[in-house]
Amino acid sequence: MTDTQRIVFSSLLAFLWLLFTLWCLRKRLYQAAPTLRDGGQDIVAYASQGGRSLVLAEHLINLLQTDHQPQLLCLNDLNDKILSNARRLFLIVSTYGEGEPPDNGALFHKRYMRTAKKVKLHGCEFAVLALGDRSYTHFCVFGQALQQSLLQWGAEPMSELTKLEPFQTHNHDQVLRNWLQDQPKVSLAYDVEPFRTQIATDNFSYLQLSEQTCINPGSPGAPLFQISASYIGPVPNWLPGDTLEIQPCNSEERIRQWLQAQQLDGKQWLSIDGVGHTLSVWLSDRQLLAPENSSDVITAAQWLDDLSKLPSREYSIASLHEEACIRLLVRQEQDQQTGLGLGSGWLTAHAAQGTFLRGRIRSNPGFHPPPTMSPLILIGAGSGLAGLRGHIAHRAAAGQSGLCWLCYGERSPQYDQIWLEELTYCLSSKVLSELSLSYSRDADNPRYVQDLLEENSEMLRQWVDDQAYIYVCGKLSGMGNAVDMIMQKVLGQEKVQLLKESGRYCRELY
Numbered sequence: 001m002t003d004t005q006r007i008v009f010s011s012l013l014a015f016l017w018l019l020f021t022l023w024c025l026r027k028r029l030y031q032a033a034p035t036l037r038d039g040g041q042d043i044v045a046y047a048s049q050g051g052r053s054l055v056l057a058e059h060l061i062n063l064l065q066t067d068h069q070p071q072l073l074c075l076n077d078l079n080d081k082i083l084s085n086a087r088r089l090f091l092i093v094s095t096y097g098e099g100e101p102p103d104n105g106a107l108f109h110k111r112y113m114r115t116a117k118k119v120k121l122h123g124c125e126f127a128v129l130a131l132g133d134r135s136y137t138h139f140c141v142f143g144q145a146l147q148q149s150l151l152q153w154g155a156e157p158m159s160e161l162t163k164l165e166p167f168q169t170h171n172h173d174q175v176l177r178n179w180l181q182d183q184p185k186v187s188l189a190y191d192v193e194p195f196r197t198q199i200a201t202d203n204f205s206y207l208q209l210s211e212q213t214c215i216n217p218g219s220p221g222a223p224l225f226q227i228s229a230s231y232i233g234p235v236p237n238w239l240p241g242d243t244l245e246i247q248p249c250n251s252e253e254r255i256r257q258w259l260q261a262q263q264l265d266g267k268q269w270l271s272i273d274g275v276g277h278t279l280s281v282w283l284s285d286r287q288l289l290a291p292e293n294s295s296d297v298i299t300a301a302q303w304l305d306d307l308s309k310l311p312s313r314e315y316s317i318a319s320l321h322e323e324a325c326i327r328l329l330v331r332q333e334q335d336q337q338t339g340l341g342l343g344s345g346w347l348t349a350h351a352a353q354g355t356f357l358r359g360r361i362r363s364n365p366g367f368h369p370p371p372t373m374s375p376l377i378l379i380g381a382g383s384g385l386a387g388l389r390g391h392i393a394h395r396a397a398a399g400q401s402g403l404c405w406l407c408y409g410e411r412s413p414q415y416d417q418i419w420l421e422e423l424t425y426c427l428s429s430k431v432l433s434e435l436s437l438s439y440s441r442d443a444d445n446p447r448y449v450q451d452l453l454e455e456n457s458e459m460l461r462q463w464v465d466d467q468a469y470i471y472v473c474g475k476l477s478g479m480g481n482a483v484d485m486i487m488q489k490v491l492g493q494e495k496v497q498l499l500k501e502s503g504r505y506c507r508e509l510y
């Protein structure tokens with residue numbers, strides 16, 4: 001063998017050995033450094049019961065700067081094909097009640113998270129923004145479970161799980177920037193001013209309180225108030241199912257007691273960001289925490305500027321935009337520590353008629369009227385009638401008659417005949433074709449609203465077969481859960497699931 005042949009032969013052996021070594025290490029190298037799916041799709045997915053996550057997701061679509069337009073989907077719409085092609089997943093999800101997924105995320109939860117189905121997301125990056133309510137035991141638990149599932153499937157996190165309460169999401173732009181600000185691969189459009197200086201752009205408008213009437217005096221239940229307020233200036237548009245978000249305030253007595261305990265003068269004048277008010281006025285919508293140091297005006301302004309705003313409260317709107325005023329139905333809640341509830345106390349007791357309220361409309365697409373004038377089954381209890389009354393008024397304004405069944409429950413037939421005169425008129429004028437009422441404290445025939453559905457199970461099945469839409473409004477615990485159980489008993493679990501997935505079973509529960 002010549003020298004040249006020996007060199008060629010040695011080089012060939014070395015090359016073959018290198019190939020063999022790489023083949024042996026292929027799996028380890030793949031796991032250590034997964035290749036991102038550069039040709040894949042950016043997906044923005046949401047799971048939202050009341051619409052807040054959807055609003056944030058829509059805003060993120062406008063902010064993201066990518067080579068290809070990101071795709072906006074609800075979580076239920078994610079399937080094997082979409083997931084296998086996803087380059088980046090931006091997931092904005094709410095937790096519903098005590099740890100449940102929202103209805104438009106329940107199918108994804110069942111299909112992927114509750115089964116041993118293998119999902120391969122190696123090379124896919126993700127970020128999860130979780131919304132939840134700390135008053136529930138399991139805060140943001142659905143978002144946490146989604147984060148863990150994605151990690152198990154091999155996806156690479158772009159950031160830590162972010163958890164927020166609804167009142168922390170008012171400034172959509174800043175919320176999304178804070179969530180993704182440390183991601184060099186994520187490019188967002190245009191800059192905004194810091195959140196603290198955007199007091200004038202928080203989208204709150206002024207309304208003047210014109211009515212706060214208790215409409216069930218003597219009831220064995222908590223007082224129920226009809227609240228009316230009119231906009232000062234332009235009236236924004238809203239649809240049946242939308243809610244009014246109110247910025248509550250502390251009562252004058254609560255502020256006085258706090259100032260006295262802190263040995264502060266409520267008449268002290270403070271100027272913050274060029275706006276001047278007395279200390280009492282500045283404290284009206286802030287959480288009253290003890291200041292660390294308030295010895296002079298400058299120091300007081302500094303700690304006051306850092307005090308958090310009181311969390312907002314949301315209420316279903318009972319009136320139509322054409323009625324030119326906001327109409328609410330508010331149950332006066334009791335707080336064991338401070339007396340009346342924060343929002344209900346402000347609207348029903350602390351704010352005098354004529355007071356200017358700060359509020360804004362929040363769209364709730366999942367509870368808007370159906371796309372066509374389909375049959376409607378409206379189910380509610382207590383203050384939940386507000387969210388249903390808008391749909392009834394919408395039918396009346398459109399000149400529709402019949403094919404609308406209201407099932408409503410309250411406590412006493414003697415004291416809790418809420419808006420009965422109006423509902424009776426709707427029945428006689430054929431806007432309502434069926435009106436079923438139940439009273440849980442009726443001495444002769446105590447029943448709950450879910451009992452009405454079970455008693456009329458045959459009619460319920462027939463209406464659903466005739467393509468009726470079902471809208472449920474009221475408290476999740478008690479009525480909301482009980483109604484869902486009856487639905488599954490009468491219609492079957494599979495049918496109820498199909499109704500939710502198709503958007504024909506809509507729930508606004510709190």
